[in-house]
Amino acid sequence: MTLEMAIEKYERKRERSARRMEAYRRLAGWLRELEGLRSGGRWIPVEEASPAGHETYNITYGNRTGLHCDSAVYNPSLKKWFWDESEETEVARRIYAWRPLPEPYRPPAYSMAAGEGEGE
Numbered sequence: 240m241t242l243e244m245a246i247e248k249y250e251r252k253r254e255r256s257a258r259r260m261e262a263y264r265r266l267a268g269w270l271r272e273l274e275g276l277r278s279g280g281r282w283i284p285v286e287e288a289s290p291a292g293h294e295t296y297n298i299t300y301g302n303r304t305g306l307h308c309d310s311a312v313y314n315p316s317l318k319k320w321f322w323d324e325s326e327e328t329e330v331a332r333r334i335y336a337w338r339p340l341p342e343p344y345r346p347p348a349y350s351m352a353a354g355e356g357e358g359e
Contacts, residue, residue: 280341281338283336283338284336289318290315291315296313296340297309298336300335301335306335310340
């Protein structure tokens, strides 16, 4: 084997290795994303991002007794959090993080015919 052939062989292996490493990085990202979906989504620090939608979210906020979790409505136009959907009571606490609400529990036999909307 000539020196040139050895260099070419080495470079091919290096290219395959680089492609393989990129594939492993993508796979690791997908696995992290899947874990986030399985756990109901991850907490997103408010320094990282604000919600895009005008919806109700779970929030972690702080007060003099510590950290707490609750639900609040975010208005992206005003860039403010509210305790109520009518947006009358602004959250006057420091909000640390937020995440989308999880899907509600649905019993296996639950359907429109089985009483969806009862009690409303």
